[in-house]
Amino acid sequence: MNSSKATVARMAVFSLLALTLTGCRPHDFPQYPPNYREYAYVTNGDSGTVSVLDVVNVRVDRELAVGQNPVAVAVSPTRNEVYVVNSGAAGGQGSISVINAENNTVSGAITVHRQPVSIEIDPTGELAYVANSGSNTISVVDLKARREIAAIGAGEEPVAARISADGKTLAVANRKAGSVSLIDPAARRVRQVFEGCPGASDAVILPDSSKVFVACSGGHQIMAIALARAASGPDKIPGLKGEAQPAQPDRLEALLDVGQAPLRLALKPDGGELFSVNSLSNSISEVINNTDDVSSATMIGDYPVGGLVSPDNSMLFVANLRSQYVTVYAIDEGKRMGSIHVGDGPSALALSSSGLLLFAVDSRSNDVAVVRTGTLSLFTLLSAGRAPNAIAVKAFKLP
Numbered sequence: 586m587n588s589s590k591a592t593v594a595r596m597a598v599f600s601l602l603a604l605t606l607t608g609c610r611p612h613d614f615p616q617y618p619p620n621y622r623e624y625a626y627v628t629n630g631d632s633g634t635v636s637v638l639d640v641v642n643v644r645v646d647r648e649l650a651v652g653q654n655p656v657a658v659a660v661s662p663t664r665n666e667v668y669v670v671n672s673g674a675a676g677g678q679g680s681i682s683v684i685n686a687e688n689n690t691v692s693g694a695i696t697v698h699r700q701p702v703s704i705e706i707d708p709t710g711e712l713a714y715v716a717n718s719g720s721n722t723i724s725v726v727d728l729k730a731r732r733e734i735a736a737i738g739a740g741e742e743p744v745a746a747r748i749s750a751d752g753k754t755l756a757v758a759n760r761k762a763g764s765v766s767l768i769d770p771a772a773r774r775v776r777q778v779f780e781g782c783p784g785a786s787d788a789v790i791l792p793d794s795s796k797v798f799v800a801c802s803g804g805h806q807i808m809a810i811a812l813a814r815a816a817s818g819p820d821k822i823p824g825l826k827g828e829a830q831p832a833q834p835d836r837l838e839a840l841l842d843v844g845q846a847p848l849r850l851a852l853k854p855d856g857g858e859l860f861s862v863n864s865l866s867n868s869i870s871e872v873i874n875n876t877d878d879v880s881s882a883t884m885i886g887d888y889p890v891g892g893l894v895s896p897d898n899s900m901l902f903v904a905n906l907r908s909q910y911v912t913v914y915a916i917d918e919g920k921r922m923g924s925i926h927v928g929d930g931p932s933a934l935a936l937s938s939s940g941l942l943l944f945a946v947d948s949r950s951n952d953v954a955v956v957r958t959g960t961l962s963l964f965t966l967l968s969a970g971r972a973p974n975a976i977a978v979k980a981f982k983l984p
Contacts, residue, residue: 629970
């Protein structure tokens, strides 16, 4: 069978699967009010586009042209807007495309610096922090005014920036420098740098803003940093029993041994544990966040590159790039539940707002697998553009 016939046959099979399964949708999915909208936005690196997926009706809505080489996407917590990072040509200037989620059109563009690769939205939805890996800076973007208002120097090749829930710390993973920059967002300056994290690739900050963990993908460790805090009285810190809380500077707390090449970190919503996705060990490691204890590694799949914890803290989904499978790990039981056959090269994951659907971006088969989390089964495949690489979900109600 030639490639074109194989493609037609494959799509026919999945179309039949979708039609077969659609009949049971009222029993499996929520009933939404008429003004409810929910979309998944998938960046297609080689197409220069974003695929918009209608989550309510589980179908492709449209494909939007954005900038060159889109590599990341984030949604506003306060406005019906979506922000796409366009890395641009090698060594060239990048941009942020703004999508109006209410009508799914591109409504603006914001120029940043060379080779932006990630974006973080602050809790207010007013500012975005863009890691420019080609210029060693973090762009501070005023999302309402749609312009860059500052550029903060970071280490060499920053690839991830994370803002704490209290808005007092921006943690930046500098991959080529092998370091972590802690930035004071109010002062817009670096307040501390921690070296010794080769290939720093990802970071997560605990919900209480007390600690940041950074994946050191060039080795086999995670860096745990206790974040600075001001002195506080016992009346402001529950459980201190009359003792004052002294001021604490940023400090290196531990280097935690995990598997080889921890590429990504997945944090439980309750903040109790995180999971290191160890790409070269084909494993995951569980970290107890308050004690920095690491459990033994669990073999998970072929070259895992991304993880996502379910909203109820019970399951970890892992995308295995060199396979056609997403692995499911039962957190409370500490073991694999099994694997879900998706498309080729799953890389990025996202959940619907209800948590009933999991979306797996398949980078090699150029599609998005839709998985029912209740039964851990494939629902359908939706087509995407060339080399899809990131996904974000936005839910809202029209006025």
